[in-house]
Amino acid sequence: xxxxxxxxxxxxxxxxxxxxxxxxxxxxxxxxxxxxxxxxxxxxxxxxxxxxxxxxxxxxxxxxxxxxxxxxxxxxxxxxxxxxxxxxxxxxxxxxxxxxxxxxxxxxxxxxxxxxxxxxxxxxxxxxxxxxxxxxxxxxxxxxxxxxxxxxxxxxxxxxxxxxxxxxxxxxxxxxxxxxxxxxxxxxxxxxxxxxxxxxxxxxxxxxxxxxxxxxxxxxxxxxxxxxxxxxxxxxxxxxxxxxxxxxxxxxxxxxxxxxxxxxxxxxxxxxxxxxxxxxxxxxxxxxxxxxxxxxxxxxxxxxxxxxxxxxxxxxxxxxxxxxxxxxxxxxxxxxxxxxxxxxxxxxxxxxxxxxxxxxxxxxxxxxx
Numbered sequence: 001x002x003x004x005x006x007x008x009x010x011x012x013x014x015x016x017x018x019x020x021x022x023x024x025x026x027x028x029x030x031x032x033x034x035x036x037x038x039x040x041x042x043x044x045x046x047x048x049x050x051x052x053x054x055x056x057x058x059x060x061x062x063x064x065x066x067x068x069x070x071x072x073x074x075x076x077x078x079x080x081x082x083x084x085x086x087x088x089x090x091x092x093x094x095x096x097x098x099x100x101x102x103x104x105x106x107x108x109x110x111x112x113x114x115x116x117x118x119x120x121x122x123x124x125x126x127x128x129x130x131x132x133x134x135x136x137x138x139x140x141x142x143x144x145x146x147x148x149x150x151x152x153x154x155x156x157x158x159x160x161x162x163x164x165x166x167x168x169x170x171x172x173x174x175x176x177x178x179x180x181x182x183x184x185x186x187x188x189x190x191x192x193x194x195x196x197x198x199x200x201x202x203x204x205x206x207x208x209x210x211x212x213x214x215x216x217x218x219x220x221x222x223x224x225x226x227x228x229x230x231x232x233x234x235x236x237x238x239x240x241x242x243x244x245x246x247x248x249x250x251x252x253x254x255x256x257x258x259x260x261x262x263x264x265x266x267x268x269x270x271x272x273x274x275x276x277x278x279x280x281x282x283x284x285x286x287x288x289x290x291x292x293x294x295x296x297x298x299x300x301x302x303x304x305x306x307x308x309x310x311x312x313x314x315x316x317x318x319x320x321x322x323x324x325x326x327x328x329x330x331x332x333x334x335x336x337x338x339x340x341x342x343x344x345x346x347x348x349x350x351x352x353x354x355x356x357x358x359x360x361x362x363x364x365x366x367x368x369x
Contacts (some may be wrong), residue, residue, distance in 0.1 A: 201315060
Protein backbone atom coordinates (compact mmCIF):
# COMPACT_ATOMS: atom_id res chain seq x y z
CA UNK A 1 0.00 0.00 0.00
CA UNK A 2 1.55 3.34 -0.98
CA UNK A 3 1.06 6.51 1.01
CA UNK A 4 1.51 9.11 -1.70
CA UNK A 5 0.55 12.56 -0.63
CA UNK A 6 1.00 16.10 -1.83
CA UNK A 7 1.97 17.05 1.71
CA UNK A 8 5.58 17.69 2.59
CA UNK A 9 6.97 16.71 5.96
CA UNK A 10 6.77 19.55 8.42
CA UNK A 11 9.93 20.93 9.99
CA UNK A 12 9.63 20.80 13.77
CA UNK A 13 10.71 24.44 13.99
CA UNK A 14 7.68 25.62 12.02
CA UNK A 15 4.96 27.43 13.99
CA UNK A 16 1.98 25.41 15.13
CA UNK A 17 -1.66 26.41 15.34
CA UNK A 18 -4.34 25.67 17.95
CA UNK A 19 -6.59 22.87 16.76
CA UNK A 20 -9.95 21.38 17.78
CA UNK A 21 -10.44 17.64 17.28
CA UNK A 22 -14.06 16.48 16.98
CA UNK A 23 -14.65 12.75 17.44
CA UNK A 24 -15.34 10.02 19.98
CA UNK A 25 -12.99 10.33 22.96
CA UNK A 26 -14.47 7.47 24.93
CA UNK A 27 -11.54 5.42 26.22
CA UNK A 28 -12.10 6.75 29.73
CA UNK A 29 -15.39 4.81 29.69
CA UNK A 30 -13.65 1.51 28.97
CA UNK A 31 -14.13 1.65 25.20
CA UNK A 32 -11.39 1.38 22.60
CA UNK A 33 -9.03 4.30 22.15
CA UNK A 34 -9.91 5.76 18.77
CA UNK A 35 -7.53 7.21 16.21
CA UNK A 36 -8.59 10.76 17.04
CA UNK A 37 -7.45 10.28 20.63
CA UNK A 38 -4.04 9.11 19.46
CA UNK A 39 -3.71 12.10 17.11
CA UNK A 40 -4.70 14.46 19.93
CA UNK A 41 -2.17 13.01 22.36
CA UNK A 42 0.68 12.98 19.87
CA UNK A 43 0.04 16.50 18.58
CA UNK A 44 0.04 17.78 22.16
CA UNK A 45 3.33 15.99 22.83
CA UNK A 46 4.81 17.83 19.83
CA UNK A 47 3.83 21.19 21.29
CA UNK A 48 0.51 21.79 19.59
CA UNK A 49 -2.33 23.45 21.47
CA UNK A 50 -5.07 20.83 21.26
CA UNK A 51 -8.71 20.94 22.28
CA UNK A 52 -10.99 17.93 21.78
CA UNK A 53 -14.61 16.92 21.98
CA UNK A 54 -16.36 14.76 23.03
CA UNK A 55 -15.87 12.34 25.91
CA UNK A 56 -19.60 12.29 26.79
CA UNK A 57 -20.85 8.71 26.53
CA UNK A 58 -24.57 9.33 25.92
CA UNK A 59 -24.98 9.89 22.20
CA UNK A 60 -27.47 12.83 22.16
CA UNK A 61 -25.50 14.64 24.85
CA UNK A 62 -22.26 13.96 22.98
CA UNK A 63 -23.56 15.86 19.96
CA UNK A 64 -24.61 18.76 22.16
CA UNK A 65 -21.16 18.80 23.72
CA UNK A 66 -19.53 18.83 20.28
CA UNK A 67 -21.64 21.77 19.12
CA UNK A 68 -21.11 23.80 22.28
CA UNK A 69 -17.37 23.16 22.08
CA UNK A 70 -17.29 24.39 18.48
CA UNK A 71 -19.18 27.55 19.43
CA UNK A 72 -17.82 28.53 22.81
CA UNK A 73 -14.20 27.50 22.28
CA UNK A 74 -13.99 29.34 18.97
CA UNK A 75 -11.46 31.93 20.25
CA UNK A 76 -9.08 29.13 21.21
CA UNK A 77 -8.64 27.20 17.96
CA UNK A 78 -7.90 28.09 14.34
CA UNK A 79 -8.72 24.85 12.55
CA UNK A 80 -10.84 21.78 13.31
CA UNK A 81 -10.35 18.10 12.53
CA UNK A 82 -13.72 16.30 12.24
CA UNK A 83 -14.23 12.53 12.15
CA UNK A 84 -16.92 11.37 9.71
CA UNK A 85 -18.74 8.09 10.31
CA UNK A 86 -21.85 6.63 8.69
CA UNK A 87 -25.48 6.33 9.77
CA UNK A 88 -26.57 8.62 12.62
CA UNK A 89 -23.04 9.84 13.27
CA UNK A 90 -22.91 11.31 9.76
CA UNK A 91 -25.57 13.79 10.83
CA UNK A 92 -23.27 14.78 13.69
CA UNK A 93 -20.52 15.64 11.21
CA UNK A 94 -22.97 17.62 9.09
CA UNK A 95 -24.18 19.61 12.11
CA UNK A 96 -20.66 20.24 13.44
CA UNK A 97 -19.36 21.38 10.04
CA UNK A 98 -22.38 23.61 9.47
CA UNK A 99 -21.61 25.36 12.75
CA UNK A 100 -17.89 25.60 11.93
CA UNK A 101 -18.81 27.42 8.75
CA UNK A 102 -21.03 29.77 10.75
CA UNK A 103 -18.04 30.43 13.02
CA UNK A 104 -15.76 31.06 10.03
CA UNK A 105 -13.45 28.17 10.95
CA UNK A 106 -11.70 26.00 8.34
CA UNK A 107 -11.96 22.29 8.96
CA UNK A 108 -10.53 18.99 7.76
CA UNK A 109 -12.74 15.91 7.40
CA UNK A 110 -11.36 12.48 8.34
CA UNK A 111 -13.26 9.56 6.79
CA UNK A 112 -13.83 6.69 9.22
CA UNK A 113 -15.35 3.26 8.99
CA UNK A 114 -15.85 0.66 6.30
CA UNK A 115 -19.61 1.30 6.19
CA UNK A 116 -19.26 4.87 4.95
CA UNK A 117 -19.13 4.02 1.19
CA UNK A 118 -22.40 2.07 1.32
CA UNK A 119 -24.03 4.82 3.36
CA UNK A 120 -23.11 7.59 0.90
CA UNK A 121 -23.74 5.50 -2.18
CA UNK A 122 -27.47 6.02 -1.60
CA UNK A 123 -27.03 9.57 -0.26
CA UNK A 124 -24.57 11.15 -2.71
CA UNK A 125 -25.87 14.69 -2.32
CA UNK A 126 -25.19 14.69 1.41
CA UNK A 127 -21.68 13.41 0.83
CA UNK A 128 -20.92 15.91 -1.89
CA UNK A 129 -22.31 18.77 0.16
CA UNK A 130 -20.17 17.92 3.16
CA UNK A 131 -16.96 17.21 1.27
CA UNK A 132 -16.97 20.26 -0.99
CA UNK A 133 -16.92 22.78 1.85
CA UNK A 134 -13.96 21.26 3.73
CA UNK A 135 -10.44 22.69 3.56
CA UNK A 136 -9.28 19.10 3.02
CA UNK A 137 -10.62 15.56 3.20
CA UNK A 138 -8.44 12.76 4.58
CA UNK A 139 -8.86 9.09 3.68
CA UNK A 140 -6.97 6.62 5.91
CA UNK A 141 -6.89 3.98 3.17
CA UNK A 142 -6.71 3.60 -0.58
CA UNK A 143 -10.11 1.94 -0.30
CA UNK A 144 -11.86 5.07 0.99
CA UNK A 145 -9.77 7.33 -1.22
CA UNK A 146 -10.90 5.45 -4.31
CA UNK A 147 -14.52 5.31 -3.15
CA UNK A 148 -14.81 9.06 -2.67
CA UNK A 149 -12.84 10.58 -5.52
CA UNK A 150 -16.26 11.09 -7.11
CA UNK A 151 -16.89 13.75 -4.46
CA UNK A 152 -13.42 15.31 -4.49
CA UNK A 153 -10.38 14.61 -6.64
CA UNK A 154 -7.89 15.94 -4.10
CA UNK A 155 -8.45 13.55 -1.19
CA UNK A 156 -5.35 13.23 1.00
CA UNK A 157 -4.17 9.77 2.02
CA UNK A 158 -2.90 9.57 5.62
CA UNK A 159 -2.95 6.03 7.04
CA UNK A 160 -4.00 4.87 10.47
CA UNK A 161 -0.81 4.75 12.52
CA UNK A 162 0.80 2.65 15.24
CA UNK A 163 3.77 2.98 17.55
CA UNK A 164 5.97 0.49 15.73
CA UNK A 165 8.65 0.62 18.39
CA UNK A 166 6.29 -0.75 21.04
CA UNK A 167 5.29 -3.72 18.86
CA UNK A 168 7.91 -6.30 19.76
CA UNK A 169 8.32 -8.45 16.68
CA UNK A 170 8.67 -12.22 16.85
CA UNK A 171 8.72 -14.37 13.74
CA UNK A 172 6.04 -17.06 13.77
CA UNK A 173 6.52 -20.39 12.05
CA UNK A 174 5.94 -22.97 13.21
CA UNK A 175 2.88 -21.66 14.99
CA UNK A 176 0.87 -23.03 17.86
CA UNK A 177 -2.96 -23.02 17.98
CA UNK A 178 -2.99 -19.92 20.19
CA UNK A 179 -5.61 -17.65 18.66
CA UNK A 180 -6.07 -13.94 19.39
CA UNK A 181 -9.16 -11.84 18.68
CA UNK A 182 -8.85 -8.12 19.49
CA UNK A 183 -11.69 -5.71 18.82
CA UNK A 184 -14.55 -4.06 20.66
CA UNK A 185 -17.49 -6.43 21.15
CA UNK A 186 -20.09 -5.31 18.62
CA UNK A 187 -22.18 -7.19 16.10
CA UNK A 188 -20.38 -5.68 13.08
CA UNK A 189 -17.17 -7.36 14.24
CA UNK A 190 -18.89 -10.78 14.55
CA UNK A 191 -17.01 -12.01 17.66
CA UNK A 192 -19.06 -15.22 17.70
CA UNK A 193 -17.30 -16.31 14.51
CA UNK A 194 -14.03 -16.57 16.41
CA UNK A 195 -15.69 -19.03 18.80
CA UNK A 196 -17.17 -21.02 15.94
CA UNK A 197 -13.70 -21.19 14.37
CA UNK A 198 -12.22 -22.49 17.60
CA UNK A 199 -14.96 -25.12 17.92
CA UNK A 200 -14.21 -26.38 14.41
CA UNK A 201 -10.49 -26.64 15.21
CA UNK A 202 -10.87 -28.45 18.53
CA UNK A 203 -11.37 -32.00 17.21
CA UNK A 204 -8.01 -31.96 15.43
CA UNK A 205 -6.18 -29.51 17.72
CA UNK A 206 -7.56 -30.14 21.23
CA UNK A 207 -5.06 -27.77 22.81
CA UNK A 208 -6.27 -24.78 20.80
CA UNK A 209 -7.08 -21.66 22.82
CA UNK A 210 -8.65 -18.28 22.10
CA UNK A 211 -7.88 -14.98 23.81
CA UNK A 212 -10.59 -12.37 23.22
CA UNK A 213 -9.42 -8.84 23.96
CA UNK A 214 -11.77 -5.86 23.86
CA UNK A 215 -14.35 -3.71 25.58
CA UNK A 216 -18.12 -3.91 25.44
CA UNK A 217 -19.84 -1.60 22.91
CA UNK A 218 -23.15 -2.26 24.66
CA UNK A 219 -25.19 -3.97 21.95
CA UNK A 220 -25.29 -7.33 23.74
CA UNK A 221 -22.52 -8.94 21.68
CA UNK A 222 -20.27 -9.59 24.66
CA UNK A 223 -22.96 -11.41 26.63
CA UNK A 224 -24.01 -13.43 23.59
CA UNK A 225 -20.41 -14.43 22.91
CA UNK A 226 -19.84 -15.50 26.50
CA UNK A 227 -23.00 -17.59 26.42
CA UNK A 228 -21.95 -19.18 23.14
CA UNK A 229 -18.63 -20.18 24.70
CA UNK A 230 -20.60 -22.03 27.38
CA UNK A 231 -22.97 -23.61 24.87
CA UNK A 232 -20.05 -24.85 22.75
CA UNK A 233 -18.28 -26.11 25.89
CA UNK A 234 -15.32 -23.86 25.19
CA UNK A 235 -15.23 -21.91 28.45
CA UNK A 236 -11.99 -23.55 29.59
CA UNK A 237 -10.31 -22.67 26.28
CA UNK A 238 -11.46 -19.05 25.94
CA UNK A 239 -10.30 -16.03 27.94
CA UNK A 240 -12.15 -12.69 27.94
CA UNK A 241 -9.88 -9.85 29.06
CA UNK A 242 -12.24 -6.90 28.77
CA UNK A 243 -10.90 -3.56 27.55
CA UNK A 244 -7.14 -3.09 27.84
CA UNK A 245 -4.91 -0.03 27.80
CA UNK A 246 -3.64 0.93 24.38
CA UNK A 247 -0.04 0.67 25.52
CA UNK A 248 -0.66 -2.94 26.61
CA UNK A 249 -2.04 -4.16 23.28
CA UNK A 250 1.31 -5.51 21.95
CA UNK A 251 1.82 -7.50 25.16
CA UNK A 252 -1.56 -9.16 24.76
CA UNK A 253 -0.99 -9.80 21.07
CA UNK A 254 2.29 -11.52 21.74
CA UNK A 255 0.53 -14.14 23.83
CA UNK A 256 -0.71 -15.71 20.59
CA UNK A 257 0.48 -16.80 17.17
CA UNK A 258 -2.58 -16.41 14.95
CA UNK A 259 -4.77 -13.30 14.81
CA UNK A 260 -8.43 -13.68 13.84
CA UNK A 261 -10.25 -10.72 12.31
CA UNK A 262 -13.90 -11.73 11.91
CA UNK A 263 -15.42 -8.38 10.99
CA UNK A 264 -18.30 -7.95 8.54
CA UNK A 265 -17.47 -4.29 7.77
CA UNK A 266 -13.98 -2.80 7.82
CA UNK A 267 -11.53 -0.26 6.48
CA UNK A 268 -7.89 -0.51 7.65
CA UNK A 269 -8.21 -1.73 11.24
CA UNK A 270 -5.45 -0.67 13.60
CA UNK A 271 -5.80 -3.97 15.46
CA UNK A 272 -4.77 -5.86 12.31
CA UNK A 273 -1.87 -3.47 11.69
CA UNK A 274 -0.66 -3.99 15.26
CA UNK A 275 -0.95 -7.77 14.93
CA UNK A 276 1.14 -7.69 11.75
CA UNK A 277 3.71 -5.49 13.45
CA UNK A 278 4.09 -8.05 16.23
CA UNK A 279 4.58 -10.84 13.69
CA UNK A 280 1.30 -12.69 14.17
CA UNK A 281 -0.12 -14.57 11.21
CA UNK A 282 -3.40 -12.90 10.27
CA UNK A 283 -6.52 -14.76 9.16
CA UNK A 284 -9.21 -12.27 8.24
CA UNK A 285 -12.50 -11.79 6.48
CA UNK A 286 -12.28 -9.62 3.39
CA UNK A 287 -14.87 -6.80 3.49
CA UNK A 288 -14.30 -3.23 2.36
CA UNK A 289 -10.74 -2.01 2.77
CA UNK A 290 -9.20 -5.31 3.87
CA UNK A 291 -8.47 -6.29 0.26
CA UNK A 292 -6.68 -2.97 -0.24
CA UNK A 293 -4.50 -3.57 2.81
CA UNK A 294 -3.72 -7.30 2.66
CA UNK A 295 -2.87 -9.71 -0.13
CA UNK A 296 -4.06 -13.29 0.03
CA UNK A 297 -1.22 -15.72 0.61
CA UNK A 298 1.37 -12.92 0.75
CA UNK A 299 0.65 -10.92 3.89
CA UNK A 300 -2.40 -12.74 5.29
CA UNK A 301 -4.98 -15.41 4.61
CA UNK A 302 -8.33 -13.96 3.52
CA UNK A 303 -11.67 -15.74 3.82
CA UNK A 304 -15.28 -14.80 2.99
CA UNK A 305 -17.29 -12.85 5.55
CA UNK A 306 -19.19 -14.98 8.10
CA UNK A 307 -17.55 -18.24 6.98
CA UNK A 308 -16.19 -19.92 10.10
CA UNK A 309 -15.40 -23.11 8.17
CA UNK A 310 -13.15 -21.19 5.77
CA UNK A 311 -11.49 -19.40 8.68
CA UNK A 312 -10.84 -22.68 10.50
CA UNK A 313 -9.40 -24.16 7.30
CA UNK A 314 -7.06 -21.18 6.93
CA UNK A 315 -5.87 -21.56 10.52
CA UNK A 316 -5.24 -25.24 9.88
CA UNK A 317 -3.10 -24.33 6.85
CA UNK A 318 -0.88 -22.23 9.07
CA UNK A 319 -0.61 -24.91 11.73
CA UNK A 320 0.43 -27.53 9.18
CA UNK A 321 2.72 -25.36 7.04
CA UNK A 322 5.49 -23.64 9.07
CA UNK A 323 7.06 -22.12 5.96
CA UNK A 324 3.78 -20.39 5.05
CA UNK A 325 3.45 -19.05 8.58
CA UNK A 326 7.01 -17.71 8.54
CA UNK A 327 6.51 -15.99 5.17
CA UNK A 328 3.30 -14.29 6.29
CA UNK A 329 4.88 -13.22 9.57
CA UNK A 330 7.85 -11.55 7.90
CA UNK A 331 5.89 -9.98 5.06
CA UNK A 332 3.28 -8.63 7.45
CA UNK A 333 5.86 -6.81 9.53
CA UNK A 334 7.46 -5.30 6.42
CA UNK A 335 4.04 -4.17 5.15
CA UNK A 336 3.22 -2.06 8.20
CA UNK A 337 6.55 -0.32 8.82
CA UNK A 338 5.36 2.83 6.96
CA UNK A 339 2.43 3.04 9.41
CA UNK A 340 4.70 4.21 12.25
CA UNK A 341 3.73 7.46 13.96
CA UNK A 342 7.19 8.83 13.17
CA UNK A 343 6.20 8.73 9.49
CA UNK A 344 2.51 9.61 9.81
CA UNK A 345 2.39 12.42 12.38
CA UNK A 346 4.37 14.93 10.26
CA UNK A 347 1.74 14.46 7.54
CA UNK A 348 -0.99 15.52 9.98
CA UNK A 349 1.05 18.51 11.11
CA UNK A 350 1.67 19.70 7.57
CA UNK A 351 -1.98 19.27 6.64
CA UNK A 352 -3.29 21.16 9.68
CA UNK A 353 -0.94 24.08 9.03
CA UNK A 354 -2.02 24.20 5.41
CA UNK A 355 -5.72 24.04 6.33
CA UNK A 356 -5.40 26.75 8.99
CA UNK A 357 -3.81 29.08 6.45
CA UNK A 358 -6.57 28.50 3.93
CA UNK A 359 -9.55 30.76 3.64
CA UNK A 360 -12.42 29.52 5.79
CA UNK A 361 -15.25 28.03 3.70
CA UNK A 362 -17.86 30.56 2.74
CA UNK A 363 -21.39 30.03 3.94
CA UNK A 364 -23.90 29.61 1.13
CA UNK A 365 -27.59 30.05 1.55
CA UNK A 366 -28.42 26.92 3.51
CA UNK A 367 -30.34 25.65 6.44
CA UNK A 368 -28.95 23.82 9.44
CA UNK A 369 -29.04 20.01 9.10
